[in-house]
Amino acid sequence: MQGKVERFHAGLNQTMSHYVNKYGNDWDDFVDYALMVHRATPHSITKYNHYYLLHGRDMRMPNREDLTARMVVPEEEPEDQGQVESHIKTLAERLGEAFDVVQKRNKIGRVKQDSI
Numbered sequence: 001m002q003g004k005v006e007r008f009h010a011g012l013n014q015t016m017s018h019y020v021n022k023y024g025n026d027w028d029d030f031v032d033y034a035l036m037v038h039r040a041t042p043h044s045i046t047k048y049n050h051y052y053l054l055h056g057r058d059m060r061m062p063n064r065e066d067l068t069a070r071m072v073v074p075e076e077e078p079e080d081q082g083q084v085e086s087h088i089k090t091l092a093e094r095l096g097e098a099f100d101v102v103q104k105r106n107k108i109g110r111v112k113q114d115s116i
Helices: 002-019 031-040 050-055 081-115
Strands: none
Touching: 002 031, 031 050, 050 081
16 A cells, blocks of 8 residues: 555655745645646546546536636525435436446456556
8 A cells, every 4th residue: 555655645746846946845835736636637547537436527627717707696496306316316326337437447457467
């Protein structure tokens, strides 16, 4: 397990090295962004990103429209409980499918790594 942690830290350091100043004293300003990149990047074996596996949907990335001023419109509560239940069912199905795929690909990845 320690090897995986070391590889993660190496990747995190490499990502942050492009943004941190030459003195390395502003690294804490960029940690959140580097972790967002890590969470949004698909894994080489599972082909899913960490955010999808946790939330059952892709990460919503900021875009130009997010930077414009908007009027706040209060959200209406769903008229019927069926919409909420339908969303929960869809989310559970997505996460179940992703879990099955990740489990299969992890087994394949372990076999490939053992043979190297």
